[in-house]
Amino acid sequence: IYRHFPSKAALRDAVAERWLHRVSTPLAAIAQEPGSAVERLHRWFEQLIALKRQKVLDDPELFATYSAIAQEAQGVVQAHIDELVSQVAAIVESGISSNEFKVTDPQVAAKAVFQAMVRFHHPAHASEWSDPDIDTDFAQVWRLILAGLVVG
Structure with a gap:
């Protein structure tokens, strides 16, 4: 492995970067689509949330492992x-x-909108994602965000 990666930290960063890229790529496509910004922004967050929840539901142990790796790869996570x-x-x-x-x-x-939605996509809140009211909570936060963004 060290022929390909100069250190354990570099390997960890590469794993984290690959995992996070699987999240950012489909979101980039939504961000670049034409059409209503309101609809795209809503769909962008729905997709982000769905991607994160899917990872937790598909394999909670693997999600925990990736989350632990990501915590050590702060530069990659910040990027x-x-x-x-x-x-x-x-x-x-x-x-x-x-x-x-x-x-x-x-x-x-x-940045403000992203931070307002953190409960719904940040791995630190993964245990809350099974709450039966999480989708209702998302809808309420979305309406509040929209009220602050939309002309009218």
């Missing part, structure tokens, strides 16, 4: 978060351009 926030910012920026969103700084709005 992943930055990429996701940039995708959200691109959607918000298109919403500003199409007069759907009233915010003026897409990066600031994207």
Whole structure:
């Protein structure tokens, strides 16, 4: 293994990066689609949440292992978060351009929206994802976010 990776940390980072890339790639496609920014932003978060929940449900032990690796690969994780926030910012920026969103700084709005949704996608909250009210909670947070973004 060390012929391909100079250290255990490099191997860990590569595993984390590959795992996180499987999340960011389908989201990037949604961020780049044409159409309503409101609909894309909602679908983007639904997809993010679905991807994370699927990983927990498919194999909780593997999810726990990846989460542990990710905790040690902070640089990779931060780059992943930055990429996701940039995708959200691109959607918000298109919403500003199409007069759907009233915010003026897409990066600031994207970061705030991403942070507001953290309960629904961050691995630290995985134990809450089986709560029968989680989808209702998501819908309530979504409506609140939308009220802060939408022109009208």
